[in-house]
Amino acid sequence: MSGTYIIFSILLSPLLLLFLKHIKSTFLSKTPLLPPGPNPWPILGNIPQMGKKPHVTLTKFAQSYGPLLSLKLGSQLLIVGxxxxxxxxxLKTHDRILSARHVPHVLPPKTPELNHLSMGYGGRLNATTNGST
Structure with a gap:
């Protein structure tokens, strides 16, 4: 009778460990919740789904998933508004949190003096002329 309990506990232990690991990863995960988006492919992410006209694909994704969606482009996570x-x-409410973005080094600059430069995108500027042009 005791041999049955030992065999039962040996077979049940891995299942119990997998269950506890699943509970821990589901409820105690510190990863932020992401907006909805299409399911990414392994390694490639959503690159194969973008097609030859990514602006049209992003419009279709926005119609399906809403105005805020998440995409994986290779290993990079992209949130699209x-x-x-x-x-x-x-750009206004969460600007301080989102301003520390990663600038990828896809094409390195030709001269080392340009390494510290990156391009930022902003809204419309409201400038006053004070009578000068």
Missing amino acids: SSSAAGVEI
Whole structure:
């Protein structure tokens, strides 16, 4: 009778460990919740789904998943805001959190003096002329 309990506990232990690991990863995960988006492919992410006209694909994704969606382009996570309300939320409300973005080194500059430069995108400027042009 005791041999049955030992065999049962040996077979049940890995299942119990897998269950506890699943519970821990589901409820105690510190990763932030991401907006909805299409399911990425392994390694490639959503690159194969973008097609030859990515702007059209992003429009279709926005119609399916809403104005804020997440994509994986290779190993990079991309959050896309496709409405003016999402743009205001990203650029005005959460600007301090989102301003420390990663600038990828896809094409390195030809001279070392340009290594510290990157391009930022902003909204419309409201400038006053004070009578000068």
